[in-house]
Amino acid sequence: MAIKGGEWPVIGIDLGTTYSCVAVWRHDRVEIIPNDQGNRTTPSCVAFTDSDRLIGEAAVNQATKNPANTIFDAKRLIGRRFSDDNIQDDIKLWPFKVIDGIGSGKDDKPLIVANYKDEEKKFTPEEISAMILSKMKSFAEAYLGGTVKNAIITVPAYFNDSQRRATKDAGTIAGLNVVRIINEPTAAAMAYGLDTKINQNNGNNKKNVLVFDLGGGTFDVSLVAIEKGEIKVQAVSGDTHLGGVDFDNRVVTECVKEFKKKHKKDISKHPKALRRLRNASERAKRVLSSSPQTDIDIDCLYEGIDFSTTITRARFEKLNMDLFRKCMDTVDQCLLDADMERCDVDDVVLVGGSSRIPKIQQMLQDLFQGKDLCKSVHPDEAVAYGAALHAAILSGVGSSNKGIVLVDVTPLSLGTSVVGDLMSIIIPRNTTIPTKMNQIYVTAFDNTTSVVFEVYEGERTIAQDNNLLGEFKLSGFPPAPKGCTKFDVCFDIDVDGILNVSAEETVTGDRKQITIINHHGRLSKEEIERIIEEAEMYKADDEKHKKMVQAKMALEDYANKIWDALHSTGKKPKISSIVKKKLKETIDETFVWLEGVSSNTCSTSEFEEKLDDLKDICEDFASKLGL
Incomplete structure (x- = not known):
């Protein structure tokens, strides 16, 4: 790879809920960049102490003694409302404090509170994510020996417009020019496509590949067709609030109940005890992927009381069976959206650390009638690998990746509300992006001189049941009978999956480019x-x-x-x-x-x-x- 002025073109960053990974295309191949400890993945964790700020493994190492100021799972907060039911459930188990931004000009936006140098500080999820991205950037610069400014950042396929915008803002805060936002399973599919050399030898083989991406905090399923170097996403489905963290939480909750039953003490409000219990639960989950049972044994968990319990694989599966079934239902939904039968799927590719769970692998095999699951791509590194590959394509470097074309889709339908609070879809879900679609609307009442357009994303018939992205007002046109004044509304989705809306009043020709005011409290310039x-x-x-x-x-x-x-x-x-x-x-x-x-x-x-x-x-x- 050529260096221009000591600056490297584009790196690929997988900004994960629990772990992050960075990669680059160099020497005509993808290289996963190790962190300062020599590890290829870095905990997505930030800690604040009396003297300094710690990021990654250093933050995790001191978490048990400083739980209230050790921040993790920021990805679960980014681009979301504080009032979100999932956020409220998470807050009960997090040792750090999360408050509503109301009063700070950020109504219904979650803010993370931590003490830094004896001062209470409030951080947005974007700021915490930016700290992690900045650390990944520094690893890349140390590894490459040059300045890194450009990056591709991956997001879950089911991230909505607010979450994608917030992730891009985080990259900007970290000093990165985010040249592209791409979906995590799509990046993994690119890694798989290169690994199987489908893009070579004229690419005569066509494969339908289902990418099952179950990470620490998010879950995505993508159905991808790979043919002649073209990686085309057929359909996506998923849940931006389902992953390994939820499996850990079930174990933590079970242990809290057991401790209360045995010792008549409630530890659910004690951060240090919960942090130690969470760490032990995560270790137990990992062990259970290879062993039938393991012990959770913690000395002096609370008030000098030791805690010990045995977690069998069967017990772990029982605690999480409803979540496992939810994963399989999502797979079926993705197949339904793509109008494809299970037998039409050639390969099932596992991505994400939680895809190692034996019960999930067994349920997938049962779903696809005993089909072998593809484990040729590293589940923890595949997303960063694919992002770096796509970065190389955009940079025009390397020879092995020439001819690869990526065609992605939008995960959710986008539209506006019409009379009766009905959802009028302008861009249907699973539409290839980038895309631009128009719809003509007319006034519903006589002598209307202004119209408010509410922009929604989602699949519900009633507009208010969907996710409100924002609203804008078009005014100043002359009064006329209903149906006479027409508006040409344009929804434009860019390559990052981010929405821009414009509207034109057709009689006067007055056209305005609309910037959506994000109701999630998006950061201003x-x-x-x-x-x-x-x-x-x-x-x-x-x-x-x-x-x-x-x-x-x-x-x-x-x-x-x-x-x-x-x-x-x-x-x-x-x-x-x-x-x-x-x-x-x-x-x-x-x-x-x-x-x-x-x-x-x-x-x-x-x-x-x-x-x-x-x-x-x-x-x-x-x-x-x-x-």
């Missing part, structure tokens, strides 16, 4: 700019803390080397007993000082000065050691 400025502040704080930690480690490392040399039984430089005694006393004093200082109160310069002083005292001895 000014708010995004403010948050970007704050993000730079956090970045500066992070860099300051990093330098302080490095200075502290340099001091500890130097002191340890001198201490090891002084106490070594092997060959070492000859020094007098007086000098040796003084050096030992100095090193001991340094260790005592290090134990007594706090990262919150000690600056980088203090550690550096302490190191300089130590080096002056140990200079002769250190030079003989080659330090």
